Amino acid sequence: MKKNKDSEWFIHAVLLAGVVVVVFPFIWMILSSFKSLPDFYSFSFWPHKFDFSAYKFIFKETNFLQWYLNSIIIGAIVTLSCLVFNSLIGYTLAKYKFPGRKAIFILILSTLMIPTEMLVIPWYMMGAKMNLIDTYLGIMFPGLIEAFGIFLMRQFMLGIPDDLLDAARIDGMNEFKIWWRVALPQVKPALSALGIITFLGNWNAYLWPVIVISTENMRTLPVGISLYATGDAGGIQWNMIMGMSTLAVIPMIIIFLIFQKQIVEGITLTGVKG
Amino acid sequence: MIKSTIEKSRKIHPLKLKTKQTLVAYSFLTIPLLFFLCIRIFPTLYSFSMSFSPQYGVGFTVENYQKLFKDHFFWQAVWNTLKYVIITVPIQMALGLLLALAIKRIQHFRWFYRMIYFLPYITSIVAVSWVWRLMFDPNTGFLNAFFGILHIPPQNWLSDPKEALLCISTVMIWQSMGFSMLIFMAGLEGIPKHLYEAAQIDGAGKGKMFWKITLPLLNPTIVFLAVTGVIQALQTFTQIQNLTAGSGSNAGGPLHCTISIVVYMYQNAFQDFNMQYASAVAVVLFIFILLVTLLQLRVLNKNIEY
Numbered sequence: 001m002k003k004n005k006d007s008e009w010f011i012h013a014v015l016l017a018g019v020v021v022v023v024f025p026f027i028w029m030i031l032s033s034f035k036s037l038p039d040f041y042s043f044s045f046w047p048h049k050f051d052f053s054a055y056k057f058i059f060k061e062t063n064f065l066q067w068y069l070n071s072i073i074i075g076a077i078v079t080l081s082c083l084v085f086n087s088l089i090g091y092t093l094a095k096y097k098f099p100g101r102k103a104i105f106i107l108i109l110s111t112l113m114i115p116t117e118m119l120v121i122p123w124y125m126m127g128a129k130m131n132l133i134d135t136y137l138g139i140m141f142p143g144l145i146e147a148f149g150i151f152l153m154r155q156f157m158l159g160i161p162d163d164l165l166d167a168a169r170i171d172g173m174n175e176f177k178i179w180w181r182v183a184l185p186q187v188k189p190a191l192s193a194l195g196i197i198t199f200l201g202n203w204n205a206y207l208w209p210v211i212v213i214s215t216e217n218m219r220t221l222p223v224g225i226s227l228y229a230t231g232d233a234g235g236i237q238w239n240m241i242m243g244m245s246t247l248a249v250i251p252m253i254i255i256f257l258i259f260q261k262q263i264v265e266g267i268t269l270t271g272v273k274g
Numbered sequence: 275m276i277k278s279t280i281e282k283s284r285k286i287h288p289l290k291l292k293t294k295q296t297l298v299a300y301s302f303l304t305i306p307l308l309f310f311l312c313i314r315i316f317p318t319l320y321s322f323s324m325s326f327s328p329q330y331g332v333g334f335t336v337e338n339y340q341k342l343f344k345d346h347f348f349w350q351a352v353w354n355t356l357k358y359v360i361i362t363v364p365i366q367m368a369l370g371l372l373l374a375l376a377i378k379r380i381q382h383f384r385w386f387y388r389m390i391y392f393l394p395y396i397t398s399i400v401a402v403s404w405v406w407r408l409m410f411d412p413n414t415g416f417l418n419a420f421f422g423i424l425h426i427p428p429q430n431w432l433s434d435p436k437e438a439l440l441c442i443s444t445v446m447i448w449q450s451m452g453f454s455m456l457i458f459m460a461g462l463e464g465i466p467k468h469l470y471e472a473a474q475i476d477g478a479g480k481g482k483m484f485w486k487i488t489l490p491l492l493n494p495t496i497v498f499l500a501v502t503g504v505i506q507a508l509q510t511f512t513q514i515q516n517l518t519a520g521s522g523s524n525a526g527g528p529l530h531c532t533i534s535i536v537v538y539m540y541q542n543a544f545q546d547f548n549m550q551y552a553s554a555v556a557v558v559l560f561i562f563i564l565l566v567t568l569l570q571l572r573v574l575n576k577n578i579e580y
Contacts, residue, residue: 011376012383018373019390022448026393028416029405043419089306098296104303111314113567117509117536118556121324121543122317145309175298204398206512207536211544222400222512229404230521238408245401256396260389263396267453268460 033242054243067224075202081144090153156190193266325553338554351538361443363503370454392452403516435531461495511536
């Protein structure tokens with residue numbers, strides 16, 4: 001019995017050492033955001049004086065708040081669209097019998113094999129033709145419906161008993177209402193999981209946004225931070241970059257801490273189901 | 275009662291019900307199908323056709339692929355990408371499995387460890403890359419200061435051609451091991467306890483139990499993590515762009531020794547504006563991913579046969 005306790009202490013010690021490695025970059029980021037530029041000429045752990053000038057500059061002199069707003073708007077719309085369309089398509093593929101059902105399902109699934117990287121060039125050329133470059137719609141359109149989400153929703157919709165839907169039909173509900181009122185409430189956990197991973201994916205998306213965005217006002221947070229950091233020929237303004245990173249990362253960490261259980265379950269659920 | 279009514283209605287109007295179902299289904303599916311055709315299928319075909327087009331003018335040509343074959347930088351990008359795969363995937367999976375096993379063995383604070391180790395996965399790659407870039411900085415970064423305490427000579431990290439790729443891989447592993455851990459935890463949860471109890475009665479040791487029970491039963495989890503990990507590493511872009519690009523220098527340095535397939539494609543398409551040549555690069559990436567996917571299907575089918 002005692003031996004077991006010893007080994008438990010040992011495991012805690014190892015895990016805590018790992019925790020330091022995982023958390024340290026975040027602490028370093030926050031500390032660095034309170035340094036003034038001369039603090040970066042040589043190594044220092046603490047700021048010489050807690051200096052808020054980086055934050056003042058970020059809010060006054062850059063478009064940071066606009067980037068934040070862009071990220072929130074784009075994330076919210078794409079997530080909403082994915083929830084509606086993916087669940088409707090998943091429901092249709094799971095619960096209706098019609099010719100071509102299997103072919104359509106395979107067609108949608110097979111698009112999962114196509115990497116985004118291969119599509120960005122055609123998307124860019126299409127976007128240029130349709131005047132979508134540097135617009136919200138241009139940033140959003142590739143993600144509005146998503147094959148993995150359809151697959152996930154179909155798997156969950158398969159579990160809804162047919163009798164439940166037939167009963168609603170007898171009651172005279174139309175088909176659209178049956179999906180909305182009867183089917184959707186049955187798969188709420190899967191919906192919230194899908195919503196979380198879609199929003200996270202969009203919040204952190206970089207490759208397509210950095211291609212399609214051309215003016216400063218349209219930038220999303222990752223694009224804004226990245227281009228601001230490499231944009232100044234006079235060298236990297238570390239305190240500013242760390243301030244922006246802190247402002248981008250801390251709210252996500254807080255949201256994660258609050259919804260920890262749902263997020264972890266959602267990611268596990270989608271990971272395991274996929 | 276309800277069921278019998280439905281059956282009756284099915285008997286009276288068997289055809290009508292089926293037609294109605296088909297109509298409703300297709301009315302729900304029309305817009306999404308158009309979307310998939312326009313946003314996924316057509317661009318894929320377009321990408322292939324562009325890779326066989328000359329940069330200026332029209333017509334069919336294989337010159338993009340000929341050029342690709344002789345392009346030293348392209349092969350460097352392919353080789354680097356394979357290095358990212360070979361370095362990051364096994365290490366992040368091994369660390370994830372070790373963490374999952376360790377957390378499973380303790381009684382208290384499991385949720386705390388799970389939460390902390392998963393944290394990097396949900397944070398923005400761009401933000402995290404810049405934080406690491408500051409830590410790697412040879413003059414003011416934390417890592418050289420830390421090495422100084424341990425009396426290890428300072429390193430050049432991202433500006434050293436020998437170390438840069440390893441530095442980027444470290445950031446990738448740091449960020450994704452929490453995901454492996456989470457999936458392994460779910461996989462371990464699914465192994466029935468009575469198997470271990472039975473093995474204990476038979477006198478099996480801990481090591482034997484791990485190799486004969488835990489690892490074989492984790493097989494689907496391992497395949498899933500390996501495939502998603504390989505595909506993700508093949509697509510590495512954001513980390514390289516943010517860890518190595520400067521105001522005057524392209525990403526993928528120093529001396530092209532961190533450039534990946536996607537970074538190379540990006541530079542050809544959106545800095546040199548040779549979309550046709552970049553499409554050929556993209557097609558190669560597509561073939562790599564296709565091979566991994568087909569391999570996965572084979573492995574999974576084999577499992578079913580057993």
